[in-house]
Amino acid sequence: MSALVFTLKEQPPQRCDLSPLTPDRLAATRDIARLEIQTTKRRLCAGDLFALSGDDASDVRFEGGSERFDGLGAGMSQGRIAVIGDIGQQLGRGMSGGMLLVNGSAGRLAGSGMSGGRIDVEGDVGDLAGAPLPGEPSGMRGGILRIKGRAGARAGDRMRRGLIVVEGAAGEAVASRMIGGTIVCFGPAGPRPGYLMQRGTIILGHGADGLTPTFVDSGVHELVAMRLIARWLIDEGIEGGSLLAHTMRRLVGDTAVLGKGEILVPPEPAGLAGPAA
């Protein structure tokens, strides 16, 4: 058994839906080349875009990606997909298990609604990482989404459970409408973090800029919980965990709604940038 490799022959002429190409579904497919991946009325099969080799559906590799490739890893529950190249929208949408690695950048809605498993993106992700699609009551419900580059706006929107780590900079309104879970941003975050958050934990390594006035400063605390979070990150192979301090300033909010969430920032500087303009 050798890894099942999809080698990109040419750039896709349309946006593609790669959701049939998960370990779960590939294991049950006899003729992989005939799997249809088009999103327009022009038929496009996997074999048209990719040269195929190997047979182990639990170890899938893509040599070459495209920002027109949507839904990669959607609904996967087991196995491994690795991509060398960029990816489009809804990476790992609704994933419940397995491992998804992107050696490139991903578009918006990466990890949308995931409930388990692990996604690692070496580059950047677009807006709304982990977020729900319109009409869904909650976003990410479990699993780990790690972004080594930057995240766009509203990473972790409506997050309910699980872990998001952004090692680069994060856009505005990180963890907007958060319901629970944990998001850690090692780089700077844009204004209005935790906008309308109910519960959950946002850790901002660079402090909170443009914090909405509905957050209150409960002061500096030495938290045992920070030790546990740091330890968990390290156990999951996220080395930045060792940089997390145990003493943090705790900003409680968003008091415009339930207000039982927290944004944890380094204790100094004591003066935070004022309310969002």
Place this chain on the structure above:
Amino acid sequence: MPELIRNGVAIDDTFAEAFGMRATGIVITADTPEWAHQAAVTMTGFATSVIASGCEAGIDSELAPSETPDARPGIRVLLFAVSTGALETQLQMRVGQCILTCPGTACYAGITGEEQIKLGAAIRFFGDGWQIAKRLGARRFWRIPVMDGEFVCEEKTGLTKAAVGGGNLLIMGRDRLSTLHAAEAAVAAIAAVPGVIMPFPGGIVRSGSKVGSKYKALPASTNHAYCPTLKGRVDSALTPDVGSVLEIVIDGLTDEAVRAGMQAGLAALCALGAESGLVRIGAGNYGGKLGKFQYHLAELAP
């Protein structure tokens, strides 16, 4: 029947009779080993016997910061009871009254078991709505706001139905003080065995009991056959040279753990020898009619 003698100390040809029990464990951490210890002794103080303490509890081991979930000094405590319901109730009550209340502590699962019982899941209501749940991977913790900061308590801990309670050694010596010194040495040896506790004060019970009493209200009464001041007056198990008797009770997470504890205790006593004042070593049983587990001294003696 030739008597078994080690270093001048006679070892009775008898066995300890022990019972299946339910057990659980927790890890208590604090800012210093002294505070972890304080929390542990407060929690396990009034937990000497299921006869009237609700459960039997004690310290299993001390843990270095590298061995605890939050990298702070810790202590592992074990609790034993006759039923799952009693165990759960005792655990939650004691954690709520003795660990939650102790400065700087946190509380985590101490054993993995076939089942799980509620730990922080019961304590969390003290937070009056301000408590926070935090799931980290497969483990879930409650963070309860308290006056010194937050009390972190893991949601559940393990329960084992393979636990054994009532392993015991009867230490018979010439006088009270030399018997006590011998028992202390045995306690130190047994304390080093993992997965066991000795629930009585300092690990030793001076008032070993028998089932039943002339008083209908009492389930247990003094084991008169082993009371030295009643020698000659009752049907005594003691020989004239025995002036004092102390008992060590051993509860363990497994049959093997209790066996190892009894072995360690016996070895320590035999090493002391007759010159320490020790005369005989025995064990308590009910004729093998009540308990599922038997620990024969002849098999365990060094």
